Amino acid sequence: MTLMRPATERPGTVTASVLLMVMGLLSAAVWGLGATQGWWVSDAGLAQAADLEGDFGRALEASRVDMDRGSIEDARRVLNGTTVILTLGAATLWAGTAAMVWRGIGPARDVATTSCLVGVLCLLGWAMGSGVANTLALQVQAGVMLLLGLAATALLYVPASSRWFDSASTYRWS
Numbered sequence: 001m002t003l004m005r006p007a008t009e010r011p012g013t014v015t016a017s018v019l020l021m022v023m024g025l026l027s028a029a030v031w032g033l034g035a036t037q038g039w040w041v042s043d044a045g046l047a048q049a050a051d052l053e054g055d056f057g058r059a060l061e062a063s064r065v066d067m068d069r070g071s072i073e074d075a076r077r078v079l080n081g082t083t084v085i086l087t088l089g090a091a092t093l094w095a096g097t098a099a100m101v102w103r104g105i106g107p108a109r110d111v112a113t114t115s116c117l118v119g120v121l122c123l124l125g126w127a128m129g130s131g132v133a134n135t136l137a138l139q140v141q142a143g144v145m146l147l148l149g150l151a152a153t154a155l156l157y158v159p160a161s162s163r164w165f166d167s168a169s170t171y172r173w174s
Helices: 012-037 054-063 072-103 108-133 136-155 159-169
Strands: none
Touching: 012 072, 012 136, 012 159, 072 108, 108 136, 108 159
16 A cells, blocks of 8 residues: 655646736735725715605605715715725635645635635625725726636636645545
8 A cells, every 4th residue: 555645746727726816816905905095986876865866865865875974975985994894804815715725725625615705795795785886997896806716716626726636635545
């Protein structure tokens, strides 16, 4: 019986996946920088109920959903602050997952898949919650981050990557 050693040579698909994750980390940094500079929020999406005409404006006013406790600038700060918090979370997921994948830690593929799903759910929830105030540039930025995450995760399930992860995480006796 011979103990099979884990493969030490990292396949190109794993390296490409990690590079995509680093690009995702940089994309998250741009996202956070934009939030601190106020690039991503459109004032047109932050209209108050009094600014809206017709039934929709009256319904907003009746339901007290409008921003009667603050100004549009306050709403902009809240949305930018939320974006900064999401950026920190995204950066942590990108960096942690890339480090696990690079080192070939056993559950790295599962962690990458879970991180990707968490990112999709967070960005969708965020877009539905404040999407009306987001600029097109921010929506494109969020889409780029999602595509990077999906591509990086998909590369981890290519057969060469699967074999490397299997050999790195389990020892087989033959």
